[in-house]
Amino acid sequence: MRPGAPGSRTSRLELFYDLVFVFAFLTVTNLTSSLATVPNLFGALLVLALLWWCWTGFAGLGNAVRADQGVMPVIGFVTAAATFLLALSMPGAFRDGPGGVNGPLFFAGCYFVVRAAQLGVLGWTHRADRTRLRRWALLAVLPVVSTGLLVVAALVPPRVADGSTQGWIRLGIWLLALSIEYVGGVTLGRAYWTVVSAGHWADRHALILLVALGESIIALGFGPKFVTELPLTWPVVAAALLGVAVAAALWWAYFDTLALAVEQTLHRTREPTARRRLARDAYTYLHLPMIAGVIFLSLGLEDLLAEAAAPGAPAWGPPLGWFWIVVLWGGVGLYLLSLVACGLRALRVVRWPPLVAVLLLAVLAPVGAGLPELVALAVVAVVCVATVVTQTLTDGGLRREVRRVALEEERAIEAEHTRWRGRHL
Numbered sequence: 001m002r003p004g005a006p007g008s009r010t011s012r013l014e015l016f017y018d019l020v021f022v023f024a025f026l027t028v029t030n031l032t033s034s035l036a037t038v039p040n041l042f043g044a045l046l047v048l049a050l051l052w053w054c055w056t057g058f059a060g061l062g063n064a065v066r067a068d069q070g071v072m073p074v075i076g077f078v079t080a081a082a083t084f085l086l087a088l089s090m091p092g093a094f095r096d097g098p099g100g101v102n103g104p105l106f107f108a109g110c111y112f113v114v115r116a117a118q119l120g121v122l123g124w125t126h127r128a129d130r131t132r133l134r135r136w137a138l139l140a141v142l143p144v145v146s147t148g149l150l151v152v153a154a155l156v157p158p159r160v161a162d163g164s165t166q167g168w169i170r171l172g173i174w175l176l177a178l179s180i181e182y183v184g185g186v187t188l189g190r191a192y193w194t195v196v197s198a199g200h201w202a203d204r205h206a207l208i209l210l211v212a213l214g215e216s217i218i219a220l221g222f223g224p225k226f227v228t229e230l231p232l233t234w235p236v237v238a239a240a241l242l243g244v245a246v247a248a249a250l251w252w253a254y255f256d257t258l259a260l261a262v263e264q265t266l267h268r269t270r271e272p273t274a275r276r277r278l279a280r281d282a283y284t285y286l287h288l289p290m291i292a293g294v295i296f297l298s299l300g301l302e303d304l305l306a307e308a309a310a311p312g313a314p315a316w317g318p319p320l321g322w323f324w325i326v327v328l329w330g331g332v333g334l335y336l337l338s339l340v341a342c343g344l345r346a347l348r349v350v351r352w353p354p355l356v357a358v359l360l361l362a363v364l365a366p367v368g369a370g371l372p373e374l375v376a377l378a379v380v381a382v383v384c385v386a387t388v389v390t391q392t393l394t395d396g397g398l399r400r401e402v403r404r405v406a407l408e409e410e411r412a413i414e415a416e417h418t419r420w421r422g423r424h425l
Contacts, residue, residue, distance in 0.1 A: 219302040
């Protein structure tokens with residue numbers, strides 16, 4: 001294993017690992033849309049949080065060691081296979097169905113393999129440091145306990161309760177397992193884990209957010225099944241264009257200025273403890289609600305387009321309703337609110353356009369629940385586009401300076417690469 005370097009960026013192996021999460025995000029969306037209820041939505045959030053912990057563990061691993069060198073590709077392939085099986089077993093993650101393997105136990109086993117592989121590599125890299133190795137031993141207990149709780153969630157509730165009570169007990173045990181991983185990981189890992197490459201850390205999180213946004217585009221295409229089953233109608237065309245507009249606006253809201261500014265702040269934060277806290281808060285914690293918001297958006301778009309494409313549906317679709325207003329508008333609001341929190345934590349400024357947009361969506365929600373689906377989507381699209389236009393104009397000098405620095409860095413790297421290739425290749 002070869003250690004990471006301060007200037008390292010995302011490797012192709014890590015991109016290969018992220019491809020598994022395209023399937024995982026799609027699975028979460030499809031499973032939730034198949035049974036649109038509040039408990040199922042809460043369960044989807046728990047599964048998403050567990051997936052995120054698997055992903056962020058691999059991101060931290062790729063920051064500490066070179067993911068595409070030595071034995072790491074083999075470990076990466078094992079982790080990717082276990083993560084894929086984890087996503088494949090999601091339909092039975094909470095309750096075992098008839099036939100096949102035991103879904104909850106198989107899911108828990110896959111999760112343990114992913115976490116054990118990640119922590120095994122970190123333990124090996126610090127095997128010569130007794131202090132770090134003792135702290136690693138405490139850290140390694142966490143996935144054992146959390147996996148044990150997932151097994152308990154699979155076996156105990158059917159013996160003590162029935163119906164909805166059984167489901168809520170199971171969800172409560174899952175929540176406890178995730179709390180142990182998140183709280184324990186941060187508490188025990190704060191003196192153990194360091195950000196070797198700020199660029200790599202920012203790059204990885206930007207790319208996984210891009211994967212989630214891509215999943216929303218995929219939901220637009222496969223939600224109504226018009227490719228194979230239903231005709232392409234004008235309402236579907238309108239809904240697709242509005243959905244792309246929302247996804248593009250959300251991309252702009254993050255990538256145009258904020259992502260660059262937060263990465264530059266992380267680069268300038270040299271003190272290890274301060275850098276670790278900034279990386280944890282702005283990326284590990286605040287990027288999870290961004291991902292959840294985009295997944296909710298994808299879920300809403302998939303259902304909306306399916307109804308818009310259905311034969312005999314009203315021209316503008318049926319009323320959206322409270323459940324889907326919470327999912328669709330709430331997902332966009334959660335994403336924008338996470339951007340505000342990320343900007344406040346990293347840049348110490350309140351980016352008011354997305355905050356105003358969240359408040360506007362909250363105020364209009366009672367009206368939006370009674371609007372036809374396409375009209376409700378149009379309202380979200382107008383709010384999102386207006387938000388990014390306003391934010392771009394108000395950023396002004398900050399935007400110009402951040403993008404100037406980013407472009408100069410890119411040109412310097414390109415020039416250095418060209419000189420090295422000219423001398424050695």
